[in-house]
Amino acid sequence: MFxxxxxxxxxxxxAYNVLRDWPAAEDCVQESLIKAGLRINQLNPQIVNSHGSRESL
Known part of the structure; x- marks a missing residue:
């Protein structure tokens, strides 16, 4: 995804600055991006375009 x-x-x-552990930071970011990806279709389509980036309002 873009x-x-x-x-x-x-x-x-x-994540690293908070956790001070690279493997834990990578796991945290990976889980967060998976959750965001699964829920991206729930965002307001007027705000998010097809590339997943914000459109100017």
Whole structure:
């Protein structure tokens, strides 16, 4: 997914800063991205376009 490649490094950095453990940070981010991916269709279609990025309002 488009938004995964854009935000994965940032999410890993945040998770590592909180957990101070790379494997745990990777697991946390992976689980979060899976949950977000499963629920992306529940987002308001006026806000999120087909690439999963925000449209300007």
């Amino acid at each position: 938004w995964v490649t854009n935000y994965e490094r940032q999410l890993l950095s945040i």
